[in-house]
Each structure stands twice: as C-alpha cells, then as structure tokens.
Amino acid sequence: xxxxxxxxxxxxxxxxxxxxxxxxxxxxxxxxxxxxxxxxxxxxxxxxxxxxxxxxxxxxxxxxxxxxxxxxxxxxxxxxxxxxxxxxxxxxxxxxxxxxxxxxxxxxxxxxxxxxxxxxxxxxxxxxxxxxxxxxxxxxxxxxxxxxxxxxxxxxxxxxxxxxxxxxxxxxxxxxxxxxxxxxxxxxxxxxxxxxxxxxxxxxxxxxxxxxxxxxxxxxxxxxxxxxxxxxxxxxxxxxxxxxxxxxxxxxxxxxxxxxxxxxxxxxxxxxxxxxxxxxxxxxxxxxxxxxxxxxxxxxxxxxxxxxxxxx
Amino acid sequence: xxxxxxxxxxxxxxxxxxxxxxxxxxxxxxxxxxxxxxxxxxxxxxxxxxxxxxxxxxxxxxxxxxxxxxxxxxxxxxxxxxxxxxxxxxxxxxxxxxxxxxxxxxxxxxxxxxxxxxxxxxxxxxxxxxxxxxxxxxxxxxxxxxxxxxxxxxxxxxxxxxxxxxxxxxxxxxxxxxxxxxxxxxxxxxxxxxxxxxxxxxxxxxxxxxxxxxxxxxxxxxxxxxxxxxxxxxxxxxxxxxxxxxxxxxxxxxxxxxxxxxxxxxxxxxxxxxxxxxxxx
Numbered sequence: 001x002x003x004x005x006x007x008x009x010x011x012x013x014x015x016x017x018x019x020x021x022x023x024x025x026x027x028x029x030x031x032x033x034x035x036x037x038x039x040x041x042x043x044x045x046x047x048x049x050x051x052x053x054x055x056x057x058x059x060x061x062x063x064x065x066x067x068x069x070x071x072x073x074x075x076x077x078x079x080x081x082x083x084x085x086x087x088x089x090x091x092x093x094x095x096x097x098x099x100x101x102x103x104x105x106x107x108x109x110x111x112x113x114x115x116x117x118x119x120x121x122x123x124x125x126x127x128x129x130x131x132x133x134x135x136x137x138x139x140x141x142x143x144x145x146x147x148x149x150x151x152x153x154x155x156x157x158x159x160x161x162x163x164x165x166x167x168x169x170x171x172x173x174x175x176x177x178x179x180x181x182x183x184x185x186x187x188x189x190x191x192x193x194x195x196x197x198x199x200x201x202x203x204x205x206x207x208x209x210x211x212x213x214x215x216x217x218x219x220x221x222x223x224x225x226x227x228x229x230x231x232x233x234x235x236x237x238x239x240x241x242x243x244x245x246x247x248x249x250x251x252x253x254x255x256x257x258x259x260x261x262x263x264x265x266x267x268x269x270x271x272x273x274x275x276x277x278x279x280x281x282x283x284x285x286x287x288x289x290x291x292x293x294x295x296x297x298x299x300x301x302x303x304x305x306x307x308x309x310x311x312x
Numbered sequence: 313x314x315x316x317x318x319x320x321x322x323x324x325x326x327x328x329x330x331x332x333x334x335x336x337x338x339x340x341x342x343x344x345x346x347x348x349x350x351x352x353x354x355x356x357x358x359x360x361x362x363x364x365x366x367x368x369x370x371x372x373x374x375x376x377x378x379x380x381x382x383x384x385x386x387x388x389x390x391x392x393x394x395x396x397x398x399x400x401x402x403x404x405x406x407x408x409x410x411x412x413x414x415x416x417x418x419x420x421x422x423x424x425x426x427x428x429x430x431x432x433x434x435x436x437x438x439x440x441x442x443x444x445x446x447x448x449x450x451x452x453x454x455x456x457x458x459x460x461x462x463x464x465x466x467x468x469x470x471x472x473x474x475x476x477x478x479x480x481x482x483x484x485x486x487x488x489x490x491x492x493x494x495x496x497x498x499x500x501x502x503x504x505x506x507x508x509x510x511x512x513x514x515x516x517x518x519x520x521x522x523x524x525x526x527x528x529x530x531x532x533x534x535x536x537x538x539x540x541x542x543x544x545x546x547x548x549x550x551x552x553x554x555x556x557x558x559x560x561x562x563x564x565x566x567x568x569x570x571x572x573x574x575x576x577x578x579x580x581x582x583x584x585x586x587x588x589x590x591x592x593x
Contacts, residue, residue: 045408048408048412049411049412049583049586050408050411050412050583050584051584052584052585052586065586066586067586069583069586070414070416073412073413073414074414076412078408078409078412080405080408080409082405083405083406083408083409084404084405084406085406086324086328086406088327088328088331088332089324089327089328093327097320097323097324098409098413100320100323101320101321101410101413101414101415102413102414103414142409145409
C-alpha cells in the first residue's frame with residue numbers, strides 16, 4: 001500500500017512536486033505517466049527514502065517514509081531509472097551482496113538466488129561478470145536484486161527504458177508474473193500502450209501535479225467526451241453531409257482525406273444518443289456500410305491531458 | 313558490534329578492491345618506490361667509503377629516510393584511495409541502490425574507511441621486509457618502529473576520514489580528490505612552512521613567546537615523525553611557545569578529533585535529513 005498526502009518537493013523556487021495525493025491499494029499495479037521532468041522520479045525517490053520531501057507525507061505499508069525510513073526500506077524493492085552495477089562482481093555475487101545487505105542468512109540466499117535468476121531468465125549467466133551482461137540483462141538483474149528481500153511494494157522507474165523490443169517483451173512478462181504474485185507495483189514508463197496492458201490504474205503527472213488518475217478505461221472515457229466518428233458510405237456522400245451537419249452534437253465535419261467515401265466528425269453525445277443517431281441516419285436512407293468510433297489509446301490520452309501544458 | 317565490523321558492505325569493498333588489478337599494481341608501485349629509496353641509500357652511503365661497510369648510525373639514518381619516504385607515500389596514496397569512496401558510487405550510479413538497503417549510514421561510511429585503511433595497512437606490512445635491512449645492521453629499536461607505525465596509522469585514519477567526508481559532501485570525485493589533496497598538502501607542507509616562517513620571526517625576539525608555531529606544528533605529521541627520532545626540534549618549538557604539553561600528544565588528540573568529526577559529518581550527510589522518529593505516547 002502506498003499513500004501520499006500533499007507531497008511537495010521544491011528546489012529553491014522550482015517546484016518539482018506540487019501537493020501530490022495518491023492512494024495505491026495493496027496488489028494494484030499503478031502506472032505513472034508523464035513527460036521527462038514531470039516529477040515521476042522525484043516521487044519515486046521520496047518513496048524510496050532517498051529524498052526528503054519539502055512538505056507533506058508519504059506512507060509505504062503504513063510507515064511514514066521520513067519518520068521510519070528503515071522500515072520502509074525493508075518493504076520496498078526499488079529500481080532506479082539509471083543505475084550502475086559493480087563490474088567486478090559476478091552475477092551471483094552481485095545478488096549475494098544485496099541479499100546479505102538485507103540481512104538474509106547465507107543458507108537462505110543460496111536457495112533464493114538461483115530462484116531469482118530463474119525468474120528473470122539469467123540462470124545461464126550466473127557465473128559471468130556483471131560487466132559483460134547486455135543492457136537488458138543488467139536491467140533484469142537489477143529487477144531480481146530489487147526482489148531479493150521479497151518486498152510487498154515494488155517501485156520501478158522506467159524498467160523498460162533503453163531496451164530493444166524483445167527485451168521489453170521479456171521485461172513485461174516478468175512484470176506480469178510479479179503482478180500475479182500479488183505485489184503492489186508502482187511503475188513509470190514512457191511507453192504508454194505497454195502500461196495500459198499491465199496496469200490496473202494509471203496516474204498522469206505533469207509539472208509536478210497529478211492531472212488525472214483512475215483505471216485505464218475511466219481515464220479514456222473521461223477524455224472521450226468528444227469522440228471522433230468515421231462514417232463510410234457507398235453513395236450519396238453529399239446527402240449524408242447535409243444530414244449530419246443538421247445534427248446538434250456534431251462538429252468539425254469533413255470529408256476524410258484518405259478515403260473519399262468517408263466523412264469524419266466530432267461527436268459529443270452519449271453512447272445511447274449515438275445509437276439513435278445511427279438509426280436516424282439509416283432510416284433517412286443513407287447508404288452506410290460502416291459507422292465507427294476512432295480508437296484512442298493511451299498515447300492519445302496522454303497527449304490530450306498534457307495539451308496546453310508548458311513543458312519548457 | 314560484530315555486525316559493524318563483519319558486514320556485507322565491508323565484505324563487498326574488500327572483495328572489489330583486492331580483486332582488481334589496480335589493487336595489485338598499487339602494492340607493486342609502493343614497494344618499488346620504497347625499495348628504490350632503500351637501495352639508493354645503501355649504494356650512496358657505501359660508495360665513498362674505504363670498505364663496503366654499513367654502520368649502525370647509517371642504518372638509523374636509513375630508517376629515518378625510509379620512514380619519511382613512507383610518510384610521503386601514505387600522504388600521497390590515502391587521498392586517492394578515499395576521495396572517491398562515496399562520490400565514485402554516486403557517479404557509477406550504484407549509491408542510490410545501496411542507500412535503499414537497510415544498511416545504516418554508519419556501516420557504509422565505516423566500511424568504506426576500514427577497507428581503504430586495510431589496503432594501506434597491507435602495503436605497510438608488505439614493506440616490513442625492507443625494514444629488516446635496517447634491523448640487520450642495527451641502530452633502531454623495535455619500539456621506535458612501533459611508534460613510527462602508530463604515527464602512520466593515526467595520520468592515515470585522519471586523511472582517510474577527510475577523504476571520505478569530502479567524497480560524501482562533494483558530488484564529483486575529481487573535485488573531491490583535488491580538495492582532499494589540497495588539505496593534505498596543507499597539513500603536510502603548509503603547516504611546516506608556517507611553523508618555519510613564524511619560528512624564524514620569533515627567534516630574533518627572545519623575550520616574546522608565541523603559541524603559533526606550536527599550533528601549526530602539531531598538525532604536521534613530518535614534525536611529529538621527526539620528533540619521534542630526534543627531540544631537539546619539538547623541544548625548540550615547545551620552548552618558543554612556552555607550552556609544556558607534549559607536541560606528540562597534541563598531534564594525537566587533534567588528529568583523532570579530525571577523524572571523529574569527519575566521520576561524523578560523513579555519516580550525517582550520506583542520507584537526506586529526515587524528521588526525527590515520532591515519540592511514543
């Protein structure tokens with residue numbers, strides 16, 4: 001469980017995080033979306049006890065990060081967006097060091113480490129020096145490291161950044177497995193469609209403020225107030241244009257650029273009204289073969305939400 | 313207490329330091345430099361003699377020279393070994409992860425310090441066979457050897473603590489290294505210069521006494537090392553300043569204080585300042 005109450009971080013006059021209020025229930029996968037410098041990493045650093053907030057409080061499993069940082073550290077697995085490894089260590093030694101740092105006894109580590117390596121598909125690299133691992137492997141090793149003390153909460157900052165598509169898919173599979181294990185996961189990513197697939201909830205942050213949060217579909221619905229509708233006809237395009245122009249909730253009507261048999265417009269009505277509109281159009285003798293709503297993905301959601309926000 | 317000395321961080325530090333080829337090269341360089349001086353000294357002192365004999369007085373002289381060279385080497389190596397302790401991890405982006413483990417700031421700082429010092433101690437121990445030449449020819453008591461090594465240890469710990477402190481406070485290793493070397497040069501050279509200049513000034517004013525030469529000399533490891541062999545210089549400084557308290561004792565106190573302060577600051581500044589623990593009740 002993660003909760004932040006009016007969490008604020010200021011650097012001089014610059015506000016990196018502005019009264020952030022978040023509540024993530026146990027077992028939820030929460031996707032944190034925002035452009036670079038929006039405040040994602042700042043939030044993650046505070047939750048990982050690496051940064052003290054200017055004001056406000058944050059709780060991990062009920063422990064205040066500023067008052068009981070040691071307890072918080074035992075409950076979180078943190079993976080920073082940029083990280084290094086100790087090159088002189090072998091994969092097993094690397095994990096062994098962190099296992100020991102979390103106070104896991106040696107005989108338990110000997111059982112645990114092969115299991116973790118198995119989970120992140122690195123068993124075949126257990127005796128290699130960390131130095132020679134590829135970026136994707138290092139990323140997975142770091143994820144294994146963050147799991148070594150079996151934390152209930154995972155804080156993963158851009159775990160898929162800089163990975164090639166294949167490595168990204170592997171990372172996603174591992175995260176799905178972690179989700180099935182019931183971990184609370186707070187994850188940030190630039191790659192929005194990937195987040196949508198995995199997350200129960202997402203939060204959109206811009207300029208240190210949370211501008212939207214909720215389930216992926218509810219956020220998409222919030223933004224679908226103006227749907228884009230494409231209507232394809234077999235004949236009488238002009239007649240259709242005249243008909244739709246007279247309808248009250250339609251705006252921006254135009255012929256489709258690519259297909260000259262299709263018209264496109266914005267519609268602000270509800271789903272029920274949309275059904276009525278189609279019925280009326282058909283009963284008016286329009287030769288409609290397709291009446292469809294444009295699919296918006298998270299990318300569009302993100303662009304829509306952050307529209308007009310000054311990123312400079 | 314056991315967990316403070318045998319802990320994962322120290323284990324890691326020692327493993328990484330002694331595993332690298334750099335660690336091996338360091339010892340080679342150290343022994344080579346020291347051996348060259350010893351050999352050079354024997355060649356020069358026997359070159360103009362009638363017979364190739366090496367007298368106990370020369371042996372003592374050689375011990376003094378070796379001790380000074382070793383002090384120079386220690387002052388040269390300690391900042392390099394410690395001034396990247398924390399900032400190096402920060403630059404390699406391993407520090408954040410280390411700080412999210414439950415390892416306490418005390419453990420991390422002390423482990424960094426202990427591992428650097430153990431490496432320096434290894435070099436000192438590796439140099440002991442060179443000293444056996446001195447013992448072969450006589451002229452030096454074992455107690456002198458022990459006190460000399462104690463001075464090294466105290467100096468080493470103080471400089472190492474300063475190095476770790478600067479590496480905690482300063483984000484970049486290169487700047488931290490420059491600052492640590494700067495402070496070391498001041499402690500080793502600057503204070504000697506000041507002591508000499510001020511000492512000269514007061515020498516012509518027999519009636520006046522000043523504590524300034526004493527204050528600057530007590531920071532200087534070379535003066536202390538010299539006073540361990542010959543006491544005339546420290547006697548003179550103490551006479552000039554009118555302070556009876558032994559210079560050596562002041563040196564020990566001040567260097568221990570520097571170490572404690574630097575370690576304390578490092579521990580405090582390693583992690584961000586959090587609010588105090590909530591009082592129960």
